Amino acid sequence: MVRVIDPIELVAPDIEPYRHGNTGIEHVGSITADEPGPHVLVNALMHGNELCGAVALDFLVRHGIRPRRGRLTLSFCNVAAYATFDPRSPAASRYVDEDMNRVWSPAVLDSPRDSAELRRARQLRPLFESADFLLDLHSMQNPTAPLMLCGRTSRGERLARAVGFPAWIVADGGHASGRRLIDHGRFADPDGDAIALLAECGQHWRRDTGPVAVETTLRFLLATGCIDAADAAPWLPGGERPDPCLVEVTDTVTVGSDAFTFSEPYLGMEIIPAAGTVIASDGGRPVRTPYDDCILIMPSRRLSRGQTAVRLGRLRP
Incomplete structure (x- = not known):
């Protein structure tokens, strides 16, 4: 169950x-x-x-x-x-x-x-x-x-x-x-x-x-x-x-292993200030934010291989 x-x-x-x-x-x-x-x-x-x-x-x-x-x-x-x-x-x-x-x-x-x-x-x-x-x-x-x-x-x-x-x-x-x-x-x-x-x-x-x-x-x-x-x-x-505020998704993180874990219990719409911040590990490989003020969109609890783990975006005027 x-x-x-x-x-x-x-x-x-x-x-x-x-x-x-x-x-x-x-x-x-x-x-x-x-x-x-x-x-x-x-x-x-x-x-x-x-x-x-x-x-x-x-x-x-x-x-x-x-x-x-x-x-x-x-x-x-x-x-x-x-x-x-x-x-x-x-x-x-x-x-x-x-x-x-x-x-x-x-x-x-x-x-x-x-x-x-x-x-x-x-x-x-x-x-x-x-x-x-x-x-x-x-x-x-x-x-x-x-x-x-x-x-x-x-x-x-x-x-x-x-x-x-x-x-x-x-x-x-x-x-x-x-x-x-x-x-x-x-x-x-x-x-x-x-x-x-x-x-x-x-x-x-x-x-x-x-x-x-x-x-x-x-x-x-x-x-x-x-x-x-x-x-x-x-x-x-x-x-x-x-x-409304518009966020443009630039990257989609897809689960590539059977051992994907987030670094923190993210809920979504968190803004990560610094580029290069580790937000997850995918089979031991660090997943990092690609730019400053990166927004995490809908981090998933269903972390199975081939599924979307999280989308990354930035604010757009």
Whole structure:
């Protein structure tokens, strides 16, 4: 059994009422407004143990949030993994067979490989590829400040700034172990026009991670023109949010041995003042910061060979 490290403060919503939807795909629902506009899609449960996305989608439905223009689609992604969620062993429900957020390349999707996650990804692929704007809701292992990941395109960065929340924006290119949904197809095409963002809303099971997911989603719907300010106002905090800070990832540290350890119990977003500081050991090889004021982004607890251990970045105006 996986040892529980963090308290389970979030309640996993019952998503059975959303099984049949209206799209022909289980656990996917879509509403089209009378006024034309883009197709906006909000995705939850890429990982079955990340409850906040389900909390946010359930909130939108229960509070009657509907598109003013265009089409709004809500998708519960890895429902097979979510169905196994057990508060006594919460991390075990991350996936059934493999990480679903590492399969989004044509080489994998079009391959003869088979897994529970690939079957679901292939089912959802046409829907995701039809979206003009996509928000993928996630949470993190550590109690790190919430982040908005915008990929490498300038249009992704612009939309993340327009959303304005969370306060940290991270521009990065993903992982060596496989492609994320936000890096799939026209979302990452330099000449494309579709945009996908990935929100890391806080530690997986902390109480405040759910409200962060709700606020992020409402602000995303506002920034894409899907809803109006009056639709979101009752549930958004008053006052202006500070302008986000953007961190550009320059290096991704991938685990290369079976003996990777961090030098300190990093949680994420630590700023390491001096270049050359040892932050980890990978099979006896020191891992050092490449420049002054290096920011550590989402250091992982899953330190297995071939997986991302941490990303390194610097502030960008």
